Amino acid sequence: MAAPTRPKPRPVYLNLLAIRMPVPAIASILHRLSGAVLFFVGVPAGLWALQASLGSADAYDAMRSCLAHPLAKLAALGLLWAYLHHLFAGLRHVLADVHVASELKPARQTAVLTIVAALAVTVIVGVRAW
């Protein structure tokens, strides 16, 4: 009997800037990125807004005028996108859990749908907010 040999180390090539990311990988990494953004920025910003909105009329008006600044609007839209993408990509994961759209072709289609839907709703809200 041949002596057991160690399997050769397999080459690992994960240069993210050089490999081509398939669409489901992009949807997936954006799910993770949007989750981190929501943790670091979205939750404190949301709590700050809730606190101001439930405070005095002065605090409420101060928040409204702060949010009227174009940069603040842009930041709020960024957080809205993070929320929507995280929501849609999460729903896609749950569908995959129950083997809906988990084959390669529908998985690609729902990945595109997730990315496009989050961007589309963000743009619609953005246009209305401006």
Next chain:
Amino acid sequence: MVTRERKHPVGAHYGLVDWLAQRVTAVVMILYTLLVLGAIAWHGGLDHAAWKALFAHQAFRVATFLCVAALLYHAWVGMRNISMDYVKPLALRLPLQAAIVAALVAYGGWTIGILWGQP
């Protein structure tokens, strides 16, 4: 002799609970989102007074707190996964995870202050 796989203190629980909790907490947050959107649609948009009146209901405060509690657990599972994937040295990972927990507890305390600390 039975050899057990040695478990390392990486913060994972090697189990199903967090996977399931991630989905249950997500559903709680979706339901709360629908509740708020429904309340806004019902009133045809909420001004400051109506918004404050909504949060004057104890049931709505409890619902809000439930949503935030679900969010904090959900964020813990997600941020812990991120730390396990990208931060390999334990000497960095454990302090990072402690900082994440501290931030989440602070968010929770802030939420309680907002909901029940207003005059």
